[in-house]
Amino acid sequence: MHTNVSFYRRAHEALHDARLQGALDLATSRMVSARTTAFAAFPDGDAVRDHARRIRAHTLSRLDHYLDRFTENVEARGGHVFYAESGDQAVEYIRSLARSRHVRSIVKGKSMISEELELNRALEADGMTIVETDLGEYVIQIGNDHPSHIVAPIVHLTRHDVAALFKRTLGATDAEVADIGAMTALARRVLREAFLGADMGISGVNFAVAETGSVCLCTNEGNGRLTTSLPRIHVALMGIERIVPTLDDLGVMLQVLARSATGQKLTVYSNLLTGPRRSPGEPDGPEELHVVLVDNGRAEVLGGELAEILYCIRCGACLNVCPVYQEIGGHAYGTVYGGPIGSVLTPGLRGIVPFKDLPQASSLCGACREACPVRIDIPRMLVALRTQSVTESPAWLRAGMSVYTWLATRPAAFRLAGRVGGAMLRWRSRDGWIDRLPGPLKGWTSTRAFPAPPKRSFLAKWQAEHAGRPQPTGDGANSTAGPTGNTPKAGAQ
Amino acid sequence: MVTALRRRVQLFVTCLIDQFHPDTGMAVVKVLNRLGVEIEVPADQTCCGQPAFNGGFADAARDMARKTIDVLSVSDAPVVVPSGSCGDMIIHQYTRLLEDDPAYGPKAAALAARTFEFSQFLVDELGVRDVGASARGAVTYHACCHGLRGLGVREQPLDLLAGVRGVEQRPLPECETCCGFGGLFSVKLPEISSAMLARKLENIESTGADTIVVTDVSCAMHMNGGLRRRKSRARVVHLADVLASTAAGGDTPAPHA
Amino acid sequence: MMTPEQRERMRTRIREKLSTAVLPGARPEHPGVLPLNTTAASADDLLDGFVREFTALTGIVHHATDAASAAAAIRSITPTPGPQSILAWSESALRVPGLYDALAAQGIGILPAHVPFSGPERTARLGELAAAQVGVTGALACLAESGSLVVEHGDGRGRLASLLVPVHIAIVRRSAVVRSLADVFRHRPDLTASTSNVVVITGPSRTADIEMTLTRGVHGPREIHVILM
Numbered sequence: 001m002h003t004n005v006s007f008y009r010r011a012h013e014a015l016h017d018a019r020l021q022g023a024l025d026l027a028t029s030r031m032v033s034a035r036t037t038a039f040a041a042f043p044d045g046d047a048v049r050d051h052a053r054r055i056r057a058h059t060l061s062r063l064d065h066y067l068d069r070f071t072e073n074v075e076a077r078g079g080h081v082f083y084a085e086s087g088d089q090a091v092e093y094i095r096s097l098a099r100s101r102h103v104r105s106i107v108k109g110k111s112m113i114s115e116e117l118e119l120n121r122a123l124e125a126d127g128m129t130i131v132e133t134d135l136g137e138y139v140i141q142i143g144n145d146h147p148s149h150i151v152a153p154i155v156h157l158t159r160h161d162v163a164a165l166f167k168r169t170l171g172a173t174d175a176e177v178a179d180i181g182a183m184t185a186l187a188r189r190v191l192r193e194a195f196l197g198a199d200m201g202i203s204g205v206n207f208a209v210a211e212t213g214s215v216c217l218c219t220n221e222g223n224g225r226l227t228t229s230l231p232r233i234h235v236a237l238m239g240i241e242r243i244v245p246t247l248d249d250l251g252v253m254l255q256v257l258a259r260s261a262t263g264q265k266l267t268v269y270s271n272l273l274t275g276p277r278r279s280p281g282e283p284d285g286p287e288e289l290h291v292v293l294v295d296n297g298r299a300e301v302l303g304g305e306l307a308e309i310l311y312c313i314r315c316g317a318c319l320n321v322c323p324v325y326q327e328i329g330g331h332a333y334g335t336v337y338g339g340p341i342g343s344v345l346t347p348g349l350r351g352i353v354p355f356k357d358l359p360q361a362s363s364l365c366g367a368c369r370e371a372c373p374v375r376i377d378i379p380r381m382l383v384a385l386r387t388q389s390v391t392e393s394p395a396w397l398r399a400g401m402s403v404y405t406w407l408a409t410r411p412a413a414f415r416l417a418g419r420v421g422g423a424m425l426r427w428r429s430r431d432g433w434i435d436r437l438p439g440p441l442k443g444w445t446s447t448r449a450f451p452a453p454p455k456r457s458f459l460a461k462w463q464a465e466h467a468g469r470p471q472p473t474g475d476g477a478n479s480t481a482g483p484t485g486n487t488p489k490a491g492a493q
Numbered sequence: 494m495v496t497a498l499r500r501r502v503q504l505f506v507t508c509l510i511d512q513f514h515p516d517t518g519m520a521v522v523k524v525l526n527r528l529g530v531e532i533e534v535p536a537d538q539t540c541c542g543q544p545a546f547n548g549g550f551a552d553a554a555r556d557m558a559r560k561t562i563d564v565l566s567v568s569d570a571p572v573v574v575p576s577g578s579c580g581d582m583i584i585h586q587y588t589r590l591l592e593d594d595p596a597y598g599p600k601a602a603a604l605a606a607r608t609f610e611f612s613q614f615l616v617d618e619l620g621v622r623d624v625g626a627s628a629r630g631a632v633t634y635h636a637c638c639h640g641l642r643g644l645g646v647r648e649q650p651l652d653l654l655a656g657v658r659g660v661e662q663r664p665l666p667e668c669e670t671c672c673g674f675g676g677l678f679s680v681k682l683p684e685i686s687s688a689m690l691a692r693k694l695e696n697i698e699s700t701g702a703d704t705i706v707v708t709d710v711s712c713a714m715h716m717n718g719g720l721r722r723r724k725s726r727a728r729v730v731h732l733a734d735v736l737a738s739t740a741a742g743g744d745t746p747a748p749h750a
Numbered sequence: 751m752m753t754p755e756q757r758e759r760m761r762t763r764i765r766e767k768l769s770t771a772v773l774p775g776a777r778p779e780h781p782g783v784l785p786l787n788t789t790a791a792s793a794d795d796l797l798d799g800f801v802r803e804f805t806a807l808t809g810i811v812h813h814a815t816d817a818a819s820a821a822a823a824i825r826s827i828t829p830t831p832g833p834q835s836i837l838a839w840s841e842s843a844l845r846v847p848g849l850y851d852a853l854a855a856q857g858i859g860i861l862p863a864h865v866p867f868s869g870p871e872r873t874a875r876l877g878e879l880a881a882a883q884v885g886v887t888g889a890l891a892c893l894a895e896s897g898s899l900v901v902e903h904g905d906g907r908g909r910l911a912s913l914l915v916p917v918h919i920a921i922v923r924r925s926a927v928v929r930s931l932a933d934v935f936r937h938r939p940d941l942t943a944s945t946s947n948v949v950v951i952t953g954p955s956r957t958a959d960i961e962m963t964l965t966r967g968v969h970g971p972r973e974i975h976v977i978l979m
Contacts, residue, residue, distance in 0.1 A: 015688050030962050044786050051784040057776035064764045083757045135968060136959035152959060159961050184957065184965045191969065196876045212942040222913060222955040222970025229909045229947070232867045247935045248783050254931065265896040269970065270950040274942040281905030283863040285946050295760060303767030308774055323671045327688040361682055363675025363689070364547055366642035377774065386549030393549070401545055405553040409560045411537040418512050433721055443683030447690070448718030451513055458511045458518035462534050
């Protein structure tokens with residue numbers, strides 16, 4: 001995971017990348033309207049979302065219990081469960097498993113957590129070939145790129161980008177990249193060979209089911225099924241929080257996941273795996289199933305005020321509706337998880353200080369919370385993170401806020417400061433507007449004029465008009481009341 | 494629904510209206526008076542503390558919250574706030590901020606229970622959609638985020654605008670998308686804020702409306718600042734400015750006197 | 751590879767962290783099953799619903815009454831019928847007695863489905879299976895709400911028959927249509943007890959990764975058919 005030092009620079013570049021802007025508009029508007037349409041046609045949608053939230057909340061509150069049950073049930077069906085506290089431990093487990101089973105080639109389904117772990121790099125260093133099989137992730141892999149969106153990883157690329165890439169890295173002919181259909185067919189052929197020859201398949205997990213010891217994978221392409229059915233070893237990587245208690249609960253999650261992500265009722269394949277192949281009767285499936293439960297900072301998040309972020313089911317709806325994400329895309333965040341979810345999860349998992357810019361990159365509009373299928377209150381947690389890192393605020397802001405607070409708790413001083421400040425602004429103004437604010441406030445006036453305040457504030461006008469009037473009720477020691485009804489002198493012009 | 498005509502409320506005018514848009518404060522009073530509501534204006538009101546809270550300055554926000562609670566608790570009259578963001582602050586965030594304060598926690602809850610955003614007060618409390626206003630021209634409505642998602646202010650401003658004689662309402666594309674103000678966000682991340690603003694202004698221009706109506710003066714200042722730079726004829730006004738207008742066949746008021 | 755202490759340490763850590771966790775809306779008891787107000791639909795309504803949704807996903811519906819008509823339907827779908835064209839579930843799994851003979855009569859042969867774990871036999875078998883044109887499976891249920899097929903694998907019911915092939919055909923009883931996945935889980939709470947894999951299939955394989963443009967038949971089948979018996 002790359003550091004966040006240059007978030008501002010990356011955001012700046014994204015804002016000036018016309019092609020990216022076009023791609024972001026297309027992708028996010030499509031997905032937003034698909035989601036809206038899907039929920040409009042889903043009359044039980046609100047009730048189901050509320051229920052989904054209750055399920056996630058309850059599950060996390062008894063996470064240890066459900067992980068126990070899940071483990072028992074996986075093992076009862078002949079699977080293995082490995083508990084990895086750190087990313088390194090997870091990687092080490094998979095590496096030594098691969099070595100001991102003489103694995104040479106690996107196919108991989110989409111897994112965000114594997115990116116947290118930087119798993120591919122470690123396995124390649126061991127001399128294994130590892131191929132991403134989700135089309136978007138495959139393009140990212142052969143292009144040495146990074147995904148820009150949880151659900152649609154290559155929204156930032158055009159068909160021409162992909163065509164050029166296929167020609168360069170696969171030696172594709174013009175005919176083979178003539179259009180999107182051709183490129184998809186080419187990828188299918190190439191990846192099919194990888195599937196057929198692979199010794200190990202590594203997948204993510206959308207939901208683990210505690211009561212049955214199952215893992216559920218939701219994909220549209222079929223690569224998730226091939227990855228988990230063809231190779232003789234299947235490794236399923238999951239964050240410890242990706243678990244639900246029962247099959248019924250899984251059904252609830254499936255009702256909201258695809259609708260929130262792409263507007264589909266269900267993804268094409270909801271693939272429920274319980275242990276390895278049941279030989280000798282079952283003709284296909286893996287010989288071994290290993291579930292790797294990864295903490296990697298999640299227990300830490302669970303222990304505090306950011307725990308709600310673990311309700312997330314990775315649908316990507318918050319990214320699509322976020323007006324900031326719509327402008328800068330996923331790369332700007334510079335981390336595995338971008339957008340609203342990433343702005344909380346990344347500092348939560350990795351610490352606030354190196355990622356203090358991410359929670360600032362929000363107007364707190366709340367669109368994410370509104371779109372989230374489990375109603376995660378992301379703005380609350382962004383403010384919590386800002387509060388945690390307030391000492392990292394620039395000096396001018398901390399000083400300014402102290403002064404402002406001092407004044408705001410002393411009404412007479414506040415009024416005076418308002419008169420003085422107003423006069424200064426009017427002095428700088430031309431025609432009622434200020435075109436250059438000083439110092440750190442110049443960001444405003446780079447693209448906006450700032451209004452000069454009128455000479456008399458509302459409270460000054462009100463006092464002037466109502467001084468000395470009798471107070472109707474209350475003790476009114478520090479209030480003045482205006483007359484009622486339609487009398488022409490009613491305190492307004 | 495429709496309550497006794499003689500009502501009395503306190504006006505929490507908000508620091509931005511007080512300093513930058515005093516006429517909007519006057520407009521709020523005018524509209525409420527027209528509906529038979531008496532107004533108290535606590536003289537010691539200052540700032541609800543939202544900029545501090547959103548910026549992560551929790552202690553500062555608590556100081557301002559306690560002060561505001563004190564100021565608004567002298568009288569037990571309901572509080573009307575012509576701002577979704579300040580309204581959300583008082584109605585939802587004060588109780589959170591002060592949940593560990595044995596003295597102010599309960600006071601925050603009591604205040605929250607009798608505080609209303611302006612359009613919600615008119616429609617949901619007074620049961621009024623027609624405030625006797627008339628104006629002229631084409632308007633379009635932008636839904637400010639805190640009011641919309643924090644307080645559920647959705648239909649009320651539109652109902653009130655529909656009650657204004659002579660005004661043509663045009664729908665704003667992406668009307669619920671944030672304008673990019675976000676408080677300190679507008680100066681800390683000015684490029685992103687400006688990109689969001691540009692998108693909002695393009696949507697506004699596409700309606701051809703000269704007047705944009707909002708329920709938050711903060712958003713108005715942000716958008717007007719951008720419109721000024723574009724040398725646009727369009728202006729953003731507060732809902733109260735439109736509702737106070739009774740100019741027979743007159744124009745909707747400009748935000749700057 | 752992992753010591754019990756490691757697992758215990760993680761569990762203890764989680765329990766510890768739970769004491770300070772801020773989990774809005776969490777209750778100690780499980781929230782149960784959501785009771786949704788759904789009026790009972792008739793079997794015909796369910797079937798119509800399924801056909802409508804399935805067709806909207808570009809699925810193609812056929813009807814058959816016996817082994818011969820089923821075999822004829824399969825033949826009509828198979829591009830070049832021959833002895834190695836089809837990857838299918840066992841006849842007993844398909845629950846159409848005589849189907850294999852009927853297919854043989856149409857000149858269509860079934861590939862052996864078993865995939866060894868390793869060795870040259872595995873490579874050879876996979877090579878054969880990868881060339882199959884059509885896969886034939888049954889389905890535990892059809893979902894009216896979403897046009898989905900719920901496929902329960904097991905003895906004689908391989909995964910690849912609905913996965914490796916470009917064209918997937920599911921032979922289903924008309925009475926197997928239910929409203930939604932919740933109904934399946936309710937009728938079969940033991941669903942995962944005797945199978946390693948249940949998959950809910952909703953349309954042909956697809957992607958919109960490139961420029962949000964929809965393409966079908968990425969890794970899984972590009973065409974799906976259902977033969978209603």
